[in-house]
Amino acid sequence: MDHGASTSSFPVRHKNLSVHIKESKIDIVICSYDDQFLVIATQIGTMGTIMHARKEExxxxxxxxxxxxxxxxxxxxxxxxxxxxxxxxISNSGSSKPLTLSLGLKDHSVEALKSIVSAVIENRLW
Known part of the structure; x- marks a missing residue:
């Protein structure tokens, strides 16, 4: 991931951040598109498992x-x-946009996943 990317030159509202679990770094990108949110969290530099989540009325x-x-x-x-x-x-915060989530992780521990969820919520774009 390019941490030197300029937010102003990217047409979609987004945030880049990293969290550290034990001795491992997880890079996270959060993007807010008009019709959905995209969250990528990776330790391996690639997309990993990609999931789609949505609220159904x-x-x-x-x-x-x-x-x-x-x-x-x-x-x-x-x-x-x-x-x-x-x-x-996302839903409890009042947004009805779906989420695409990519997790490219070596560490699938509860601790790692809780840290990702907490970091994304702290830096949310919804």
Whole structure:
């Protein structure tokens, strides 16, 4: 990732940041497009598992959240939980935009995923 990228030259509102878990660095990019949010978190310099998460309006006034794997590991419940926590936070903050989340991680620990969720919420663009 290019940390020298200028925010003003990029046409989409975004933030770049890094979190450190143990001795490992996770780079995070958060983008706010007109029709969705994109969050990329990587330790490996590539996209990794890509998920789509959205709120679905229920007939009983209780929203449900749909999280699906577009590409990558389909048997990682912790990755799906990370996407679900973020889409619930986005929805509870008043936005109805869906989320595309890419997690390219070596470390799938609860600690790493909690740190990613916390960093994204702290730096949210919704």
């Amino acid at each position: 229920g007939m009983l006034n209780t929203p449900t959240f749909n999280v699906s794997v577009i590409f990558g590991k389909r048997d990682e419940p912790m990755l799906l939980a990370c996407a679900r926590q973020l889409i619930e936070h």
